[in-house]
Amino acid sequence: DTGVSQxxxxxxxxxxxNVTFRCDPISEHNRLYWYRQTLGQGPEFLTYFQNEAQLxxxxxxSDRFSAERPKGSFSTLEIxxxxxxxxxxxxCASSPxxxxxxxxxxxxxxxxxxx
Amino acid sequence: xxxxxxxxxxxxxxxxxxxxLRCNYSSSYSPSLFWYVQHPNKGLQLLLKYTSAATLVKxxxxxxxxxxxxETSFHLTKPSAHMSDAAEYFCVVSAPTGAGSYQLTFGxxxxxSVIP
Numbered sequence: 001d002t003g004v005s006q007x008x009x010x011x012x013x014x015x016x017x018n019v020t021f022r023c024d025p026i027s028e029h030n031r032l033y034w035y036r037q038t039l040g041q042g043p044e045f046l047t048y049f050q051n052e053a054q055l056x057x058x059x060x061x062s063d064r065f066s067a068e069r070p071k072g073s074f075s076t077l078e079i080x081x082x083x084x085x086x087x088x089x090x091x092c093a094s095s096p097x098x099x100x101x102x103x104x105x106x107x108x109x110x111x112x113x114x115x
Numbered sequence: 116x117x118x119x120x121x122x123x124x125x126x127x128x129x130x131x132x133x134x135x136l137r138c139n140y141s142s143s144y145s146p147s148l149f150w151y152v153q154h155p156n157k158g159l160q161l162l163l164k165y166t167s168a169a170t171l172v173k174x175x176x177x178x179x180x181x182x183x184x185x186e187t188s189f190h191l192t193k194p195s196a197h198m199s200d201a202a203e204y205f206c207v208v209s210a211p212t213g214a215g216s217y218q219l220t221f222g223x224x225x226x227x228s229v230i231p
Contacts, residue, residue: 004158031216033216040223040224041223041224042119042205042207042221042222042223042224043159043205043219043221044221045218045219048216050216055216056212056216091158091159093159101147101164101166101209101217102147102149102209102210102211102217102218102219103147103149103161103164103209104217104219105161106151106158106159106160107158108156108157108158109157109158111156
């Protein structure tokens with residue numbers, strides 16, 4: 001399968017714990033995005049990478065959230081000191097730099113439940 | 116600034132009857148518009164896209180949408196619903212940010228139920 005891969009698919013954690021999600025984009029896609037989707041809502045933008053550079057961050061990305069893309073390939077999203085309000089689906093998407101329409105290719109998401 | 120309004124949070128149709136999912140948008144730019152579908156516990160799959168070419172856009176699984184600039188609408192239609200169409204559908208408007216990326220704004224989604 002050459003699509004966007006996300007791990008883990010599901011994570012249940014207790015409030016206050018740290019969690020990390022990983023995203024492997026489609027090979028050679030230099031753009032990578034993280035979105036958050038809560039129940040009954042559409043996805044909301046969190047952050048954007050072009051290669052290894054984090055170029056945009058939403059105000060939704062509080063200080064407890066950090067994202068990296070160290071070699072311009074896979075990316076990680078870490079949430080520290082999780083809160084119940086962090087419970088959501090975290091979606092990763094990628095696109096090639098040659099595509100100038102905004103079309104994104106999404107992974108299946110990582111669902112976080114904070115107890 | 117841009118925004119998307121999906122006019123129905125839930126649409127229910129009988130199998131074999133037409134589907135209409137409504138979407139209105141606003142954008143400061145000439146936007147690109149998309150419809151994505153999300154099946155339960157799955158990621159988002161692109162159904163179709165409008166990128167300033169033909170205003171009637173055909174997508175996968177028999178879906179199509181018509182871009183109407185005067186009405187700022189991009190409604191999704193299908194002549195005959197199938198049980199497998201039951202899912203959540205998102206209308207999306209996209210515009211470049213100037214930082215080499217695109218800002219995608221999603222509607223809140225329309226849940227489509229198909230009755231046998």
